[in-house]
Amino acid sequence: MSTPSVVSSQSSQAGTGQMREVTLGQAIRETLAEELRRDPTVFIMGEDVAEAGTPFKVLSGLVEEFGPQRIIDSPISEAGISGLGVGAAMTGMRPIIDIMFGDFIGLAMDQIVNQAAKVHYMSGGKLRVPLVIRTTLGATRRTAAQHSQSLHAWVSHIPGLKVALPSTPYDAKGLLKTAIRDDNPVIFFEDKMMYQLKGQVPDDDYTIPFGVADVKRAGTDITLVATSSMVQIALAAAEQLAELDISAEVVDPRTTTPLDKETLIASAQKTSRAIVIDEGYERYGVTAELAAVIADGAFYYLDAPVKRLGAMDVPVPFSPVLEDQTVPTAEAVTQLAKTLCGRV
Amino acid sequence: MTQTKAPREQSAQQRAADVREGAEQWMLAYRLMLRIRFFEEQVNDLYRTARMPGLAHLYSGEEAVAVGVCQALRPDDYITSTHRGHGHCLAKGASIDRMFAELLGKEPGYCRGKGGSMHIADQETGNLGANAIVGGSAGIATGAAFSSKMLGTGQVAVCFFGDGALGQGVLYEVMNMASLWKLPILYVCENNLYNEYTHNAETTAGSMLARAQAFNIEAEEIDGQDVRLVYATAQRLVERARRGDGPGFLLANTYRFHGHHVGDIQRTYYRSKEEEEYWKAERDPITILGNWLLEEHVADAAQLERIRSEAQEEVTAGVEFGLNAPFPEISEVTEHVYA
Ligand SMILES: Cc1ncc(C[n+]2csc(CCOP(=O)(O)OP(=O)(O)O)c2C)c(N)n1
Ligand SMILES: [Mg+2]
Numbered sequence: 001m002s003t004p005s006v007v008s009s010q011s012s013q014a015g016t017g018q019m020r021e022v023t024l025g026q027a028i029r030e031t032l033a034e035e036l037r038r039d040p041t042v043f044i045m046g047e048d049v050a051e052a053g054t055p056f057k058v059l060s061g062l063v064e065e066f067g068p069q070r071i072i073d074s075p076i077s078e079a080g081i082s083g084l085g086v087g088a089a090m091t092g093m094r095p096i097i098d099i100m101f102g103d104f105i106g107l108a109m110d111q112i113v114n115q116a117a118k119v120h121y122m123s124g125g126k127l128r129v130p131l132v133i134r135t136t137l138g139a140t141r142r143t144a145a146q147h148s149q150s151l152h153a154w155v156s157h158i159p160g161l162k163v164a165l166p167s168t169p170y171d172a173k174g175l176l177k178t179a180i181r182d183d184n185p186v187i188f189f190e191d192k193m194m195y196q197l198k199g200q201v202p203d204d205d206y207t208i209p210f211g212v213a214d215v216k217r218a219g220t221d222i223t224l225v226a227t228s229s230m231v232q233i234a235l236a237a238a239e240q241l242a243e244l245d246i247s248a249e250v251v252d253p254r255t256t257t258p259l260d261k262e263t264l265i266a267s268a269q270k271t272s273r274a275i276v277i278d279e280g281y282e283r284y285g286v287t288a289e290l291a292a293v294i295a296d297g298a299f300y301y302l303d304a305p306v307k308r309l310g311a312m313d314v315p316v317p318f319s320p321v322l323e324d325q326t327v328p329t330a331e332a333v334t335q336l337a338k339t340l341c342g343r344v
Numbered sequence: 345m346t347q348t349k350a351p352r353e354q355s356a357q358q359r360a361a362d363v364r365e366g367a368e369q370w371m372l373a374y375r376l377m378l379r380i381r382f383f384e385e386q387v388n389d390l391y392r393t394a395r396m397p398g399l400a401h402l403y404s405g406e407e408a409v410a411v412g413v414c415q416a417l418r419p420d421d422y423i424t425s426t427h428r429g430h431g432h433c434l435a436k437g438a439s440i441d442r443m444f445a446e447l448l449g450k451e452p453g454y455c456r457g458k459g460g461s462m463h464i465a466d467q468e469t470g471n472l473g474a475n476a477i478v479g480g481s482a483g484i485a486t487g488a489a490f491s492s493k494m495l496g497t498g499q500v501a502v503c504f505f506g507d508g509a510l511g512q513g514v515l516y517e518v519m520n521m522a523s524l525w526k527l528p529i530l531y532v533c534e535n536n537l538y539n540e541y542t543h544n545a546e547t548t549a550g551s552m553l554a555r556a557q558a559f560n561i562e563a564e565e566i567d568g569q570d571v572r573l574v575y576a577t578a579q580r581l582v583e584r585a586r587r588g589d590g591p592g593f594l595l596a597n598t599y600r601f602h603g604h605h606v607g608d609i610q611r612t613y614y615r616s617k618e619e620e621e622y623w624k625a626e627r628d629p630i631t632i633l634g635n636w637l638l639e640e641h642v643a644d645a646a647q648l649e650r651i652r653s654e655a656q657e658e659v660t661a662g663v664e665f666g667l668n669a670p671f672p673e674i675s676e677v678t679e680h681v682y683a
Contacts, residue, residue, distance in 0.1 A: 051613050052541035075511030075547040076478045076539055104477070107512075142398030142449075144460045146476040314681050318460030319449030320397050321671040 017203040025058045025195035027169035028134075031176040032059070032096065034205070036066050039094060042180060045072040045081050046098025046134075055100060056136075056195055082108035082133065086116045086185075089131040094180060099135040102189060103149050108133075116185040117160030131185045132176075138191040138229045138279060139316045139327050148316035148323075150229070150279040153286045155187045156256040162186045162210055163256045167231035169199035171254055174208030181207070191229040191279075211258030215267070219249035222337050223267040223274040225290055226252060230277040230309075230328060237333035246341050256286055264290065265297030272303040273340045277328050282310025304340045309333060366572075367642045373415060373571050374637060374648065377407035377630045378655035380431045383440060384602075386663050387430070387447060387461075391606040395667070397449055400461040403431030405601035408629035409534050410435035412574025413502060413594070416582045422470045422488040422501040424481035427462045428534075428600070429474030432504050437469040440658055444666030451672040452665075458672075458680065470499075479505060479512030482531075486518040489529035489591070500528045500586050508539035510548055510555065522591040523559040530581050530592045531556065534568065536600045541614045556593030568596030569629040572636070599623040 022030070036042050044062065046054070050073045053060030063071040074081045078099055085095040099105055105112065112133065119127045137150035156163045162184050166172035172190070179186040216231055217238050226234035231252050238248035251267050253260055268274040274294050278286040287308035295306045312326040338344060384404045390396035403410065406428070414423070414435035425432035433443060438454065446453030447461050454464045465473035472488060475481040485503030492499040509515055510533065522529050539547050556563040562584060566577050574596060581592030601624055603611050637643045 047539070048541045050542075055540070073542050073546055076508045077511040077513070079513055080511070107477070142460070144398070144463055144476065145458075146462070146480070312677065314678055315458075317458045317677060318398070318455075318463070319457030319672055321449065321674060322457065322677045325674055325677045 019200040019202050021198050022169050022201055023195060024166070024169045024172050024190070024197045024199070025056065027173040027199075027201055028058050028176060028190065029060070029062065031173045033062060033065065035177065035180045036062070036070060039180075041092060042094045042096065043070040043072065044096045044098060045074050045085065047074055047076055047100055049073060049098050054098065056192065058190075058195060059098070078104050078107035079111055082111035083115060085131050085133070086111055086119065086129055089129045089185070090119060090127050094130050094132075096132045096134060096180065099133055101147050102135045102137045102151050103146050105133070105135055105151060105154070105187075109154070112155065112161070112185070112187070113158050117158045120184065121160055128183045129185045130183045132179045132188055133185070134188045134190065136192045137189045138193050139311065140323060141192060142318065142320060142323065144318040145315035150189075150311060152187070152189045152228075152256065153280045153284070156286060156289070160185065161257060164188045164210065165228040165254060165256065166190065167194070167216075167226075167228050167252050167254070169197065170201050171208060171214065171252070173201050174206055175210070175254060177205075177207045178210055182210070189228060194229060194232070197232070208254070210255045211260050213251055213253045213260035213263035215249060215263070216252050217248070217250040219247040219271065221247045221271055221273065221341055222249070223264075223271045224248050224250045224277060224333065224337070225264055225267075225274060225294070226250060226277040227256070227279070227286060229279045233328060233330050234277055234333060236330035237337065240330060240334040241337055244338065244343065246337060246343065248337060253290065256289070259290075259293065261293050261297060264294055268294045268298035268306070269301040272301050274298070274302070275307045275309060275333060275336055275340065277309045277333060279311050279327060281313050282308060283313045285310045307336055307340060309336065363640045363642060369415060370572065370633065370637060370642060371651070373411050373575070374630070374633050375651050375655055376411045376435055377571065377633065378652055379440065379658060380404075380407045380410065380434050381630060382656050382659040383430060383434060383443070383662070386659050388602065388606050390447070390663070396447055398460060399605040399607055400430070400447065401428040401605045402600065402602040403428050405623060405628070406534055406536060406568065406598045407431055408571035408574050408633070409532065409568045409596045409598055410504070412571040413504075413530070413532055413578040415575050416578040417470075417500065417502065420470055420497075421499050421582075422472055422485065422492075423504060424472045424485040424488070424501070425464075425474040425504050426481070426506055427474065427476050427478070428506065429462065429464060429504075433464050433466060433471055433474065436466070436471050438464065438466050438471065440662030441665040444662045445669045448666045448669070449671060450666060450669035452669045456672050456676060479509035479515050481505070482509070482512070482515045482518050486522050486527060486529055489522065489527035490525070492528050493525070498586060500530065500582050502530045502532055502582075504532045504534060506539070507533060507535040507537070507544045507548065507552070509533070510552060511539070516555070519556060519559045519561060519591070519593075523561050526588055526590040528585040528588070528591070530578065530585055530594060531561070532578075532594045532596060534596055534598055536598050538600070538604070538615065540604050541608070541611070543614065552595050553593070561591050561593045563593040563595065565595040565597070568598035569627045569632055571629055571633050599627060
């Protein structure tokens with residue numbers, strides 16, 4: 001990433017301790033370690049999570065500290081581990097299920113959608129499913145159509161599920177703690193390309209509540225609402241726009257469900273223009289929902305239609321020349337923002 | 345676990361006759377296995393020199409399975425393949441040129457650069473596609489067998505998958521149907537001992553073979569490093585399936601010589617150097633066949649050497665073709681979403 005990471009500007013930081021620089025991958029790992037230490041009912045299950053520490057090496061070292069009873073290598077059985085996670089969550093454990101690539105949630109969808117999401121409601125509020133499913137999103141790794149999708153819209157659509165999309169090490173840590181301590185099933189998406197992204201995190205324990213958006217950069221002329229992998233793109237675009245004397249505000253919802261509608265709407269009301277940027281397929285995607293929320297809530301303040309930039313509606317192609325066409329870029333955001341601001 | 349079994353008990357004369365008769369086929373098998381080996385070594389080199397986008401899962405060490413099985417197939421028989429699929433594609437008759445072009449994301453590639461290493465499909469050779477979802481092609485292969493039965497074409501489908509796919513439920517759903525409806529399919533489980541970075545002893549309970557047997561599927565476990573044995577067993581199961589006697593399951597014990605993918609260099613934490621050295625030194629399918637060809641006087645050392653250099657030349661020419669080929673037009677990105 002070309003732009004430096006920006007420390008969350010509005011989140012309240014508990015404690016008075018020191019800040020340290022870590023990568024997003026390290027932030028995830030240390031959060032998991034802290035929660036495994038804090039709560040003996042937490043365990044991790046997934047493919048190659050133990051000695052291998054996942055293909056992204058995000059879990060390296062956990063099995064050494066917590067042992068194979070709590071960091072459990074599973075068979076290649078996404079439906080099975082997700083279903084087992086639901087049942088274990090209903091009966092006293094706090095499972096963290098690792099689905100290596102977001103694309104593979106397809107194999108686990110019944111367990112997630114028809115089981116995990118509905119148990120609490122169907123039982124009239126009696127049963128709880130404190131389950132976390134950690135998975136990944138993001139293209140441009142040259143891994144083609146079955147390893148590159150950003151499918152967080154699928155689960156954002158389902159009542160009963162919560163969905164977190166961290167974009168900085170600080171957010172990753174605070175949101176993952178909340179996810180693990182939440183009594184509902186949470187699907188937690190990590191951008192594969194962002195594991196090396198660096199940022200500051202406090203030494204002290206802290207959580208970030210779900211449903212609280214974060215203004216990653218303040219501005220006055222246009223709102224760029226961006227999620228996960230697209231936050232850095234929006235920040236880079238905001239830099240480019242600043243050169244042109246356009247002041248862009250970058251807002252990261254951080255969770256799609258629950259959604260902080262107020263912050264999104266307030267920002268658009270202030271700037272009078274908004275673009276929503278998300279790496280999921282554009283059609284029927286997260287951008288559609290967020291744009292509708294803004295259009296509805298800020299209608300009388302808007303000087304331009306709310307615009308959307310999502311992944312192109314095609315299976316992610318392998319060839320780099322094609323793949324690079326499919327994901328929003330800072331240049332595309334800048335171009336669209338200029339147009340909305342009447343600066344062609 | 346590995347059990348070596350001669351194709352059949354034979355008299356000395358019978359054996360000599362078989363050797364003569366099979367000579368041409370085994371010489372071809374030798375060539376095909378070398379072609380795959382050199383192809384994969386070239387892929388590794390492309391990766392190490394940063395000339396290939398993404399990653400690839402190499403088939404080196406497992407060549408006898410693809411070659412032996414595909415030699416038992418008709419040109420119009422179907423196969424489905426896996427993330428470790430280059431060997432299957434080549435064994436079924438794919439061209440080296442177009443494979444390299446695909447791996448490099450180029451326009452003349454089998455999928456016009458859209459698929460890459462893990463998604464090569466080639467209708468002309470009956471290859472319904474490699475698959476990056478573990479177990480992802482079990483349904484496709486079974487569906488192809490179903491078509492063959494419905495249409496009465498006599499084609500057989502072969503579903504290649506790794507031992508890791510035994511974790512996927514869909515495999516059991518389709519094996520049940522294949523047996524119920526006597527579909528012409530052969531499930532080929534390439535047991536290379538590992539699911540990515542985890543030994544299958546940690547992921548797979550009970551007997552692999554019994555999984556198929558429970559569905560009343562004719563199942564055989566063989567040494568997957570012996571191409572002649574692979575061929576003989578596959579031949580029997582394929583012809584049985586073609587006759588309408590029901591599906592087969594072939595458990596081929598094998599080993600991958602490289603890491604899980606080209607970037608998996610540090611791997612002593614999950615498998616020992618000694619184990620790797622043992623398989624390379626003692627269980628290389630190409631060496632095993634080469635020695636047999638020499639012992640049975642089917643070929644002399646010079647002939648084998650010639651095949652080796654020809655295979656190497658084909659691969660060298662193929663990679664040149666791929667490197668020099670153009671990328672697809674950017675406008676192609678929105679083509680082929682719908683038929
Ligand atoms: C459904 C699914 N889960 C996980 C993966 C990630 N993955 C790719 S290859 C692999 C291991 C496959 O092992 P095996 O089937 O034995 O094949 P091998 O690599 O040994 O040839 C895994 C877990 C995947 N591609 N698809
Ligand atoms: Mg395997």
